[in-house]
Amino acid sequence: MTESARRGRPPRITRADIAVAVLDVGFADLTFAAVRERLGVGETTxxxxxxxxxxxxxxxxxxxxxxxTWPELGGAWQEMLRAYGHAAWDALAAHPGSATEVAQGVVPAAMAELFTGVGEALVRAGFTAAHAVLAGDLVFDLATDNRRGVEHLDALVPAAGPGRENIGQHWSAGAGASPTEALELLAQVQAAIVSDPAQWFAAKLDVVLAGIAVSIGPEG
Structure with a gap:
């Protein structure tokens, strides 16, 4: 084989091949060995x-x-930011283990581009640049942290803990609570633990958006 033929030989795998293999293996079970086996290549490759x-x-x-499929960047800022919060939650939910990776600081360029796009839309809606970054960060952090909590409560990642069904037994009311208060608080804790994760996230997101509106949202 000539030198020019060797130089023109295509690589055995592409970045797209690796991406498909990673998603097939899943973030919760991701190892080099599992991806190599899926691709049928050696470690060096x-x-x-x-x-x-x-x-x-x-x-x-x-x-x-x-x-x-991400929402459009336009319209009323509250609805746009709500739509992006839910979309981020859904995107992470589609790939169990991904939120845990993002929460540990593994952030791809595509996520940075999404964040920038949302920030620019908020500036166009009247936010200052600083407040646009803060508002976007609050919503994306909430989506990531909530999904990470779901992954651990549902034991979707290795060494995640005992799981959602066992965590409630470790909760108790404070020493100053009356019997009635204690029962009510414990009932609400149990309800939160077993509630639909998407609905619980939606409730949290509504509170965050209300706080953004009165604290750093555009005037008028």
């Missing part, structure tokens, strides 16, 4: 594209986010 597990996560997240 995979390392050329992804030097560590974090890069595998970024490659997978880039594809997951690019395949997701």
């Amino acid at each position: 995979l390392y050329r594209h992804a030097p560590d597990r974090d890069e595998l996560v970024r490659i997978g997240l880039e594809r997951a986010l690019s395949e997701f």
